[in-house]
Amino acid sequence: MNRLFRLALKELRESLRDRRTTLTLVLMPVLLYPLLAIGFRALLVVGKSTAQGPEYLIAFDDEAAGKRIVGMWNAGLPEQAPVHFTPPPRLKFLSGSDADKALEADMLDVYIRLLPEAEQDKELLRFEAIYREGSYRGREAVRYLDLLTRRANVQWLARQAGKAPPVEMLVREREASQQQVSAVPVLVPLVLILMTMTGAVYPAIDLTAGERERGTLEILMAAPIPRLYVLLAKYIAVVTVALLTACVNLGTMAATLHFTGLAQEVFGEAVTWWSLLQVLALLVLFALFFAGVLLALTSFARSFKEAQAYLIPLMLVCLFPGVLALAPGLSLSSFLALVPLVNIVLLARDVLAGTATLLPSLLVVSTTLLYALIAVTVAARIFGTEAILGSGT
């Protein structure tokens, strides 16, 4: 056991002294999470504005007329306003030339200008709504104002006739029976897992295919030590580097979520230390599995380049279930608990959201451990065999 530990320590020393490992370990997370936070923030802002309806910026050429028009629009609105009518438009009052410039610069959606005196009727207030050609927001704003104007007219006519309008439609949002899960909270564990994978890749290649390429594998195999010991030492080293990467990533992510205040917005509540520890445990589980898969694959390779060529399809294969887990509304079913990577991503999402349940969690843990064992067994069968060693005659 001591010998295994010393072997693993040597492998770890080799890996951690390599600049390429430390680059993945430290520099990448430090750069990645702040950038992701900026991306998340933008995503959340867009998501929020889509849910509430856009806020239009409308300007009037005459303040008094503007107030009168807005008053009529408000009178036409039913008590319970349709969701997309909120928030109310921001109103501004601008002169004609300034409004032209603002429209041109896309700083204004609609400019409302009263028609000249000659074109006004006694009881009718006539105005024109101007928007910039090709402006989607401007066109949508005009449609919205047209709707408001029609409603105001209908209400006025109904009041004049002393009757209620014959038809009225109210819009109401019904709460979904099943909790809809956004893709954003899944992205966080997925990124953590992808980064853990990245951390494991380089040492796995270096300690197997790299060792063969350097010519150290043969002298290692020539020593009186079981092949399984050598492989287990490499496995321990790869898992350790992957976990160090996971810890640095988790720490940087937690700090980023905390300092940007994104935790509450992404997960609905602050992320607790307990949930972070649970996610770390899941990353340990994933590292155990993925390090085995990597070693099985890289043990087969005869050179660094060959190993890299094998790993590109593996990474793509891993991305597919990861992206699948991003599908909104996807819950951790018994079937999905058996699918590698998807199971960990979904469980980590549930853990961070505080909604993880015992049975699927146990299923995820046990199947992942089983997969890890299978992967290490395959790696042990391949590593250091005659076929991998020999090219000279």
Add this chain to the structure above:
Amino acid sequence: MLAVDDLSFEVAAGEVYGLLGPNGAGKTTTLRMLLGLMQPTSGRATIQGYSSAEQPDEVKRRVGLVSTSAGLYPHLSVREMLLFFADLYGVEPAQARSELDRLAELIGLRELLDRRCLTLSTGQKQRVNLARALIHRPPVLLLDEPTLGLDVLGSQVVADFVTHLRSQGKAVILTTHRLDEAERLCDRFGLMNKGKLVLAGTLTQLREMTGRGSLVDMFIDLVKPPPAIQATWTTSSPRSDLP
């Protein structure tokens, strides 16, 4: 593919045996089978009475390997690398340190001990490899093209090393392309071609067998391909009927 066929030889303690042959002759495969890294389909190899196939760990404990392509761990220091291998061979730490001191003196590694292997020259790396092969004091040394890629000085270090091994009573099997070097260093020779041992004996015996004075001539005879075009000429007198 049959890499080695019908091969049989013995090497005594204190003897340097040169296993020579062209590329693809089966020299490296032979060494790998001796070490138990590859299994022969038939036949057996023993080192100090231990079978390579049945007791590979006992064999490995008794053998030091210096291979053509043997590399070093780039991020370990020379000291760390040598102590790591001592540990692999089960050498006690105190004994490993004293052996390291002895070898550092013998092979001239003293100034290199705390340098990372990454920073060493080809010759220095080969010296570290020689020390690594000896760190567990094996009675048998397998040297697979130990001078490949080395300059004159580097080759001389290897030559001195082999001489030292002989004086220490080690059994050495040396494969090399440098036939002049082999003539100088080896006591007996085995010339291999296409997996078979085609000639074996001391230099004097080989000279008697082949009628050739040097290993180079013997080697050329061994690997000389048949001519691509062979023609037999007969002389004839000019034809009288031609204008």
